[in-house]
Amino acid sequence: MRTRKSSSDRKAEIVETTLALVAEHGPERVTTQAVATRVGITQAGVFRHFPAKRDLWLAVAAWVVGEAQRRWEVAGRLNESPLASIKAVVIAQMEFIQDTPAVSSLIFSRELHAQNEELRQAFLGMADRFYALLTGLAKCSQDSGELSDVIKPEDIASLLLTFTPGLATRWSLGGRSFNLPRRGERLLDIMLTCLPKANRQLREGDHAQA
Amino acid sequence: MRTRKSSSDRKAEIVETTLALVAEHGPERVTTQAVATRVGITQAGVFRHFPAKRDLWLAVAAWVVGEAQRRWEVAGRLNESPLASIKAVVIAQMEFIQDTPAVSSLIFSRELHAQNEELRQAFLGMADRFYALLTGLAKCSQDSGELSDVIKPEDIASLLLTFTPGLATRWSLGGRSFNLPRRGERLLDIMLTCLPKANRQLREGDHAQA
DNA sequence: CTAGTTAGTTAGTAATCGCTAACTATGGAA
DNA sequence: TTCCATAGTTAGCGATTACTAACTAACTAG
Numbered sequence: 001m002r003t004r005k006s007s008s009d010r011k012a013e014i015v016e017t018t019l020a021l022v023a024e025h026g027p028e029r030v031t032t033q034a035v036a037t038r039v040g041i042t043q044a045g046v047f048r049h050f051p052a053k054r055d056l057w058l059a060v061a062a063w064v065v066g067e068a069q070r071r072w073e074v075a076g077r078l079n080e081s082p083l084a085s086i087k088a089v090v091i092a093q094m095e096f097i098q099d100t101p102a103v104s105s106l107i108f109s110r111e112l113h114a115q116n117e118e119l120r121q122a123f124l125g126m127a128d129r130f131y132a133l134l135t136g137l138a139k140c141s142q143d144s145g146e147l148s149d150v151i152k153p154e155d156i157a158s159l160l161l162t163f164t165p166g167l168a169t170r171w172s173l174g175g176r177s178f179n180l181p182r183r184g185e186r187l188l189d190i191m192l193t194c195l196p197k198a199n200r201q202l203r204e205g206d207h208a209q210a
Numbered sequence: 211m212r213t214r215k216s217s218s219d220r221k222a223e224i225v226e227t228t229l230a231l232v233a234e235h236g237p238e239r240v241t242t243q244a245v246a247t248r249v250g251i252t253q254a255g256v257f258r259h260f261p262a263k264r265d266l267w268l269a270v271a272a273w274v275v276g277e278a279q280r281r282w283e284v285a286g287r288l289n290e291s292p293l294a295s296i297k298a299v300v301i302a303q304m305e306f307i308q309d310t311p312a313v314s315s316l317i318f319s320r321e322l323h324a325q326n327e328e329l330r331q332a333f334l335g336m337a338d339r340f341y342a343l344l345t346g347l348a349k350c351s352q353d354s355g356e357l358s359d360v361i362k363p364e365d366i367a368s369l370l371l372t373f374t375p376g377l378a379t380r381w382s383l384g385g386r387s388f389n390l391p392r393r394g395e396r397l398l399d400i401m402l403t404c405l406p407k408a409n410r411q412l413r414e415g416d417h418a419q420a
Numbered sequence: 421c422t423a424g425t426t427a428g429t430t431a432g433t434a435a436t437c438g439c440t441a442a443c444t445a446t447g448g449a450a
Numbered sequence: 451t452t453c454c455a456t457a458g459t460t461a462g463c464g465a466t467t468a469c470t471a472a473c474t475a476a477c478t479a480g
Contacts, residue, residue: 004476006429026320028238030467044470045428053468108318109384110236124383155400162397166376173317187372190365194404198233212459214446242438254440255458264437 011049013039013167015059022060027109029174032056054116061122064103068126072133082140083147083192086160089133090188093164094181102177104168127161134160148196156195165186221259223249225269232270232312237319242266250352264326270307271332274313278336281306282343292350293357293402296370300398301341302390303374314378344370358406366405373398 005013017038021030032053036043036129075092086147097103106112108122113120138153138160147156167187171180213349215223227248231240242263246253260266285302291294307313314331315320323330348363348370357366375395 007427010427025324026238026322028236028321029324033312039256042429048427104318105320108314108320110232110239110315110318110382112382114235114239120383120385127380127383151400151404151474155397158397159401161380162376164376165379166372166374167377169318169379170337170372172320173323173330173337175330187365187368190361191369194361194406196404202246202351217457220457252459257439258457
């Protein structure tokens with residue numbers, strides 16, 4: 001019993017360690033013993049901060065959801081156009097996954113979702129919020145005359161939504177050996193170029209309010 | 211000891227049962243006991259057919275890879291054009307995942323891949339072969355004048371490759387509650403419409419050999 | 421300086437995991 | 451009908467799992 005940390009500090013430390021172990025071995029291989037050892041406390045000590053392992057997973061999910069939203073907000077600001085925001089937000093999501101590879105393992109884990117409904121709902125909610133964000137940005141792009149409205153904004157959002165987990169799957173399967181946001185940006189550029197542009201560029205003041 | 215089956219029949223039965231259990235609870239929750247119980251034999255009986263659990267996973271992977279290829283081949287035949295083949299093949303992949311939901315759980319499982327390198331390679335090889343198939347079809351579409359060649363066939367294939375796992379992720383997270391190939395077809399149609407068409411339609415005999 | 425709160429430890433629990441050795445009995449070939 | 455290869459069983463192994471009870475000692479408010 002060397003150093004003694006505050007409960008909130010130790011909780012954060014345990015969550016962080018859990019994310020690292022998930023990235024290495026997958027969620028189901030993360031034991032309370034492994035977490036405790038890496039943190040530097042005993043296995044029983046983990047249960048002082050999380051009454052059951054299930055609560056540890058919920059804390060991990062809460063961190064992931066919060067961090068994702070924080071990154072979208074940062075990326076969504078200060079862009080030239082709604083289309084530029086779309087690109088920035090999607091790339092930010094890929095950067096998040098590359099920085100925290102545990103995320104994809106957690107989202108894909110059938111084991112966790114099958115027996116922890118609350119956890120599945122948390123990630124589903126995150127996906128829905130991302131979808132809503134993209135839909136809004138797509139609508140803005142159309143209202144500002146950047147994109148044609150022949151494709152519904154919801155469909156544009158759906159296409160973009162599949163993009164990150166799709167590429168992340170390949171990235172994970174290939175041993176995380178390429179730069180995810182970099183390759184993602186290249187493909188995203190191609191995809192965005194393909195989206196039909198509006199015939200005439202609306203002048204300032206012409207576009208509807210978002 | 212009621213009925214006694216041939217080893218090959220029993221092996222197939224065990225693999226099939228394993229796939230069902232993976233779809234329900236995830237790969238890591240599939241125990242030899244659970245498989246044995248559902249098959250109707252004792253736990254130790256499983257090890258007569260698979261010397262170690264690892265070998266069971268390899269057999270499962272072999273089935274998945276084989277079945278996927280079989281479906282691509284069927285879907286790739288008898289289409290009006292290379293572009294129609296692309297669509298058919300991608301939809302077939304989605305039908306496969308919907309019919310056998312274990313597939314996505316297996317491909318996404320960090321646990322299996324982290325400690326069974328051979329398994330990861332099997333699925334990576336499958337992805338690579340699908341990528342090669344799509345690249346070839348995209349090239350055909352360009353050579354026949356169906357698509358413009360402003361986008362490299364490899365990039366078209368990459369975009370299409372991310373599509374299935376991307377949508378499957380959403381499908382899985384949402385509790386498999388929508389029809390995967392149906393929604394996939396809708397979005398795929400939109401995506402394919404976006405791909406730049408060749409300016410002039412080449413006449414028969416005009417196009418290069420694939 | 422003291423006393424209460426609480427982070428952390430020691431030492432266990434029952435349950436479950438993959439796997440094995442030794443035995444049993446089934447079904448096809450002769 | 452006999453015989454034997456082998457599918458399948460019984461019983462149990464050591465290791466690991468999440469989790470608990472009882473204890474210890476480090477911070478901190480008074």
